[in-house]
Amino acid sequence: MEKPRKTAIFSQVPTLEEPRIDANILIRLLQVAIDRDFEAAEVALLKTLIQDPCLNFQAVADKTGYQMYYLRGQVGPRLWADFTEVFGRSYGAEIGKRNFGDFIHCFLEKLSLMPNSFLQQDLEQHQIAQIFEPGEGEWAIAPSESWFYGRSKELDSLGKLLSQYRLVTLIGDVGVGKTALAARWTERFGAKSFDRVIWKSIAHAPEPDILLNELLQEFEVKELPQKLSEKMSVLMQIIKRQRCLIVLDSAESLIRTTAITALDPYTSPDYGRMIRFFAEEPHQSSLLFISRRRFNDVLRLSRANRAAATMRLEGLQPKEAQRIFEAHGLKNSSDWQRLIQIYAGNPQYLISISEYIQTVFSGSVQEFLRCDTVIVPDIVCQEYITQIQEINAEHRALLFHLAALKDPVHFDQLVVNLATSMKSQSALIKALNDLTEMNLVEKQQNNAILFGLNPIVKKVILSFPFIGGS
Structure with a gap:
């Protein structure tokens, strides 16, 4: 079978506001991009998801006549792997069923920005594959999800914080949609509110020196300074001249979980210095940290001079x-x-x-x-296991005790029950504070203040007792 080497797109690119998308044109473009023809089942799956990306595999099966297990187990994975191989790096995320709608949305958005001369020519594979590459003055598309429901108030709140503060932390539980909310805001308002948007995942907890190098390289700084203070100064001069938004996702990786966090909260002490520097020094840009945990430095700064703020994202209404x-x-x-x-x-x-x-x-x-x-979804379960394994023995003892209880319990009862595993009442208070900030312990306040675990955390702990350590 002859491979689809190139294609002309169309004289008029459909805009995002148009109610319908020409699925056949999009599928032809995608075939050229991955350099192969789609099978009939792949075409059926793509056409259905392009029209309604929220449909699950059973609904797609009902519409197309193919078996659900065949679509989910064989057809879908091959498509996601091919799309990720071609577009994954420039799109900024692995492409799958859950973010396919967002991928297509961003694909069309990028096409709509192309000049007519580009759109009307016969395009080859490498040209389509590079559609997501940022050009001069553009910003890389932030990772997002096709599932995004409501959140209009939260989008408005985040926008106000980014317009008023130099440093903002967006915190919340695993899976609550922190990254999706920030990505949706940057997608809708980033280019209108900022000259430049840079999005970086720091889940690997890079050293401050390396992170600054990467940020300076994003701004095309040719000669990188040697000293940390000099790198901070160069970046500061840039964000004073330009109004930039720098988003650091998975920022909880910078916070230590096994040390005396009040004295040494970060994986590197230079991070505290950087946070204070970019919050206190006047500039016209914003830094957004997306994190499961609160940054105490940000809390103190917000109380002192309103240079920083924290927004907690809760579940959907x-x-x-x-x-x-x-x-x-x-x-x-x-x-x-x-x-x-x-x-x-x-x-x-x-x-x-x-x-x-x-x-x-x-x-x-x-x-x-x-x-x-x-x-408990597998990916969520693994994140909780990793998080619990990283905390110290006293914190784990408290979690396992709460998991064994049927109902939430008063502080006084915890003092009695944990007399042998907690050094003091102050240690218990600190443990409750830390675990509450990590969204592992929940506090209920009616007639009395009670502490317990949400059903997800309790299920993980009881299902995987090995995470308690020795």
Whole structure:
């Protein structure tokens, strides 16, 4: 079979505001980009998802006539692997079912910025594959997700903070949508509000010196200074001249979990120095840290001179969460609120559990709830295991004690129960504070203040007792 070597796109690129997308044209472009023809099942899957990326595999199967397990297990993975190989680096994320809608959205957006002379020529593979490459004055597309429900108030709040403060931290639980919210804001408003947007994941906890080098290279600084202070000064001069947004994702990697955090909170002491420098020195730019944990330096700065602020992202509101269930075709809407309560409105949890319910129980929420169990998505489970393994022995003892309890408990009872594993009441207070900040312990406040675990954390701890260590 002859490979699709090149193609003319079309005289008029569909804009993002148009209600319909020409799926055939998009599929032809994607075929040229990955340098092979799609099979019939791949075309069917792509056409259906281009029109409605929120559909699950069962819904796609119903529309196309192919078996759900075939689409999910064979057809989809091959497409995602090919797209990631060609577009993954320039798009900024691995491409899969969950962010396919966003990938297509960004693809069309980039096409709409191309001149007509580019669009009307016969394009070859490398030209289409490079559509995501940022040109002069552009910024790389931030990673995002096709699932994004509501959050209009949160988008507005984040925008106000970024317009008022030099340093902002966006914190929240695993899967609550911190990265998706920040990415959606930069997608919609970044180019209008800032001259330049730079997005970097620092999950690998780079040394401050290396991180500064990478940021300076993003600004095309040719000769990098040797000393840390000089690098900070050069970056400061840049963000004084230009209005820039620098987003550092997975910033919790910079916070130590096994040390005396009040005295030595960061993986490198220079990070504290950098945070204070970029918050206190006047400039016209903003730094956004996306993190599961709060930065105490940011909290202190916000109290002192309002140069910094923290925004905590909570779960979805019920109406927003219900849109996830509707998109997945779940039944028994009267039981949906119970699901929202169990999973605290966390969108990643709700999407995963909806897929389980659709596949195993044909969409019946009632049948799933009858099992009286909690399912933790694999990726979320692994993140919690890693997080718990990194904390010290006293903190783990507290978590395992709370997991063994049926109901939340008062502080006084914890003092009695943990008399042998906690050195003092002050140690218990610090442990509760740290674990609450890490979103591992929940505090309930009605007539009395009680401490416990949410169902997800409890399930992980009870299912994987080895994370308790020796």
